[in-house]
Amino acid sequence: MTIKTRIDARFEQLKTENRGALVTFITAGDPVYDVSLEILKSLPEAGADVIELGMPFSDPMADGPAIQLASERALANGQTMIKTLEMVREFRKTDNDTPIVLMGYFNPIYRYGAEKFVADAKEAGVDGLIVVDVPPEADEELCIPAMNVGLNFIRLATPTTDDERLPMVLQNTSGFLYYVSVTGITGVNAPDISDVLKNVARIQAQTDLPIAVGFGVKSAEQVREITAGAAGAVVGSAIVREIEANLNEDGSPREGLASRVKMLISELAQGVRT
């Protein structure tokens, strides 16, 4: 089945521009809804090519402390699945090109109702889903319903995904493949880039999908090195930490938080532009 989404269009466009994609992650509702929406809206202009929007979850097992704290801030300030979709709708009022991928864990989706969720997400302007704890063995739970409404289901391949398992991971994956650079959680260990690019090449031999590399990527330099051999680089925890660094003692956002995040994204974007 070929479904053409904003993700497909964006990677095709970047190919003609002969550069890699900067994929940026923020958690929806972090630190509060309004500021989070302001950051979201500023991302494309700052240089983000693809946006991953985290759906906060109380128990983010695959994430490190930075993203867990972001989830906690968002939830404490009343973020819900409905509000996350609302953020996407707001964003789409002014941007119809930048792909948005919702990223998170299965339980809030399961509770929402998987079929209803994929329909509502599509309607809101979402292009793809990354749901960490639904492996290919459970495709019928979410991946197939997502495909049926025209959402990309983006799967993670990891250093433990060997050649024997890879075809299963690639089957039903669309949009792009997310290569996890390290065994571990987000935002902790720095990847060994030459190792990562060897694995990307190994996987690329088996698929035409663009491959984006994430986990532990935090500088423009790393973004540059990664996109020399992969279609995209994902930065998450570093951005979320910038949000954390611009909070007052009581957790409220400091003046100028959104613009400082925008500055960081612009810096990171140099990694795919020079």
Add this chain to the structure above:
Amino acid sequence: MTQVDNLANSLMNGPDENGHFGLFGGRFVAETLMPLILDLEKSYEQAKADPEFQKELDYLLTYYAGRPSVLYHAERLTEHLGGAKIYFKRDELNHTGSHKINNCLGQILLAKRMGKTRIIAETGAGQHGVAVATVAARFNLPCTVFMGAMDVERQSPNVFRMKMLGAEIRPVTAGRGTLKDAMNEALRDWVTNVDDTFYIIGTAAGPHPYPQLVRDFQSVIGREVREQMMEAEGRLPDSLVACIGGGSNAIGLFHPFLDDKDVSIYGVEAAGRGLDGPDHAASLNGGQPGVLHGNRTYLLQDDDGQILEGHSISAGLDYPGIGPEHSWLKDIGRVNYVSATDQEALDGFQMCSKYEGIIPALEPSHALGFVKKLAPTLSKDHLLVMNLCGRGDKDVFAVAEHLGMNIKG
């Protein structure tokens, strides 16, 4: 009926090849862990088929853990409650003081077979942590135990025991610092140290094959009860009672009896301050199906799918989930899932100490609290077996505090 029909109709065949018990169970984990749990499943299947594995496990259960644990007629409690004839399955007499050692011995033998050189575990009350630290010492493997910071506080005797046994304790402050956060942290460690580390999960939950594996290793409890009851009374018991947090002691007692339709089975959840408020840990009686820690099961959660904290006077029961096989057994109606409040557990604790001279852990005190209500409604020839799955030494400070006594000096 042919044997094939018998097998097809058995409730003991689960899970299916993908780890499902009906709707529940499965393998909901990140890709990094998928190859590991598939490998574990394969290794477990091989181990099960290897008589040497079973032989070594049996040896350790007998000479190290002290099995079989006795089936004891609680005569004074029977008399006091004036109904069913009450037996205790004395799993608190095992080495380390609870049923947790049964599973830990099985899993560490598996770790050894798989060539793993480092052990990790999560613990709530510390009973599982102590059992893991014990087998890790016995098999000379380094061991790290993740424990919620709050539990480190309220279970200090067990923290000390684990340290004596050479385990490293990592207090978990992420989230709210309780058992579910400890499990998140253990999973994070595992996903980071995939090559050398074996994760010994303590309850009959987690991704497949853990719920099956833990159940199989704990089923020694129920198998012994069958034999011991035949010996004592010449027939099977009429009812079984066990407390439920994640549900490992309960599934161990229940599983060998699932096909015996005449045996009534009761699982007792922790009702905390009452099921009508938010302060309980009764996932089955007060939760909804969801997905957490690798399996689909009943969970305490809000309308948006965020996991809630369980509350119980017992740190071993305040997990917001439950083993997936219990969720299935609830939905098909084979097991009656009931509950006991903090207060009923405290009453059970005191009753057992006073009438039987056995100080129980707060976890089985919930089962005692329910037996106190159930037994008087039953006839004197009704045979009731309750799993006394842990001893209360670790809880004396907490109970004293609840009873308003100062024993810390």
